[in-house]
Amino acid sequence: QVQLQQSGAELVRPGTSVKVSCKASGYAFTNYLIEWVKQRPGQGLEWIGVINPGSGGTNYNEKFKGKATLTADKSSSTAYMQLSSLTSDDSAVYFCARDSSGYMDYWGQGTSVTVSS
């Protein structure tokens, strides 16, 4: 069965970076894009960007350019999102999701990132 397993919760200092992982299983990793979505506490969903694990090609929401960097490792079927220069505005739950022609058919369980000194 398709699964996306994300890394655990992070507590990080302002100004630092964090890297969230998303390990895929149950399907051919390079055949589907991986999307990343942000959800602040009690708020809605915000699209960060997408990566093609096969080619490494990326497409970002303008709002997250310079903030998020998406990568993928085909050998381990794992997608990554690095967030840099963290502020309190980056405190949120981050989800990875499998893209099935634009809609997201399978989601990871989410990774909570808390930015606090």
Place this chain on the structure above:
Amino acid sequence: DIQMTQSPASLSVSVGETVTITCRASENIYSNLAWYQQKQGKSPQLLVYAATNLADGVPSRFSGSGSGTQYSLKINSLQSEDFGSYYCQHFWGTPYTFGGGTKLEIK
């Protein structure tokens, strides 16, 4: 960017009732619309894609409709497990955007 306006923001209903949630896009999205359900503390789950197609395993009491800029999600005979938040999302080009969400609560 395409804006997705979802209504209502919240809804208080009883088990067995029928509800309709609407989503309006700021431009024609040609049925490139999905609906998701999210329970508290969980990840979103796909309900409907391409405006009218039920995702695998989704009960038939859910249905999606619409075209152009106006879309709806209808839930017939609400069950207790249907309570939570619902979001629409367009995928007519990036950046993808979501509606603001509808919180469905028990009356």
